[in-house]
Amino acid sequence: DVHLVESGGGLVKPGGSLRLSCAASELTFASAWMSWVRQAPGRGLEWVGHIRSKTDGGSADYAPPVKGRFTISRDDSKKMLYLQMNTLKTEDTAVYYCTTESASFGSDGDYFDHWGQGVLVTVSS
C-alpha cells in the first residue's frame, strides 16, 4: 500500500515561515504527481497546489490564496515532497494533507487517490 507521512507542522506567528515534508513509500514517486490539500478546523477541503512529475515537466501550480507565498518542491531520490510556506496568515491555519494525484483521462491529474494522515499548522500570535 502507498504510505504518505507528513511532518513539520506546528505553531507559527503571522508573517512567519514553515516547511512541511511528506515522505512517500511503496510508490513510484518519480512518476507521481503530488498535491497538498488543506482543511481549516471544522471546514471543508481546499486544494493548495501540486507538482508534476519531472517527466511531465516538473512544474508546480498553486491555488490563488497561496500563490506567491507557498512553494512546492520534490526530491525524487529521497521520495520526499515539500511545502515551503512563507508570510503565513491566520487563515492558513489548517491540517495539511499530502496526496498523490491521478488522471481519469489523459495525463493531467484530476483526483487524489492516496492521502497522508495530515499535519496541523497553526498560525497565531
Add this chain to the structure above:
Amino acid sequence: EIVLTQSPATLSLSPGERAALSCRASQSISSYLAWYQQKPGQAPRLLIYAASNRATDIPARFSGSGSGTEFTLTITSLEPEDFAIYYCQHRIKWGVPEYTFGQGTTLEIK
C-alpha cells in the same frame, strides 16, 4: 470558476437504508468528478473517480453516477461505518489548474 453544490447538507438515515447524495456543478464538467469519504480525525479516502469508477478496495455498495452537471453518490444498505462526511471534487482539465471541492454532506445515524 466552477462551483460544486452538495445536497442535502445533512442526511439522517438508519443502517440498512439506501443513501443518495447529490453534487451539482455550476457548469458542465463532463465526467471529471470524484467522491471522498472522511471520518472524524481521519484523512479523506477516495471512493469514486471519473464519476462512476470505484477506487481500489471500495465496497460494491458504493456507486457513482451522472455526467455534465448532476452527479449522485449512492450507498445501498448503509453499514455503521458509512456514517461520515462525503465530499465531491472536480478539476478543470483546461487552462490554469483549478481544483474544487463541494462543501460536504454529513451522513448521520438517525
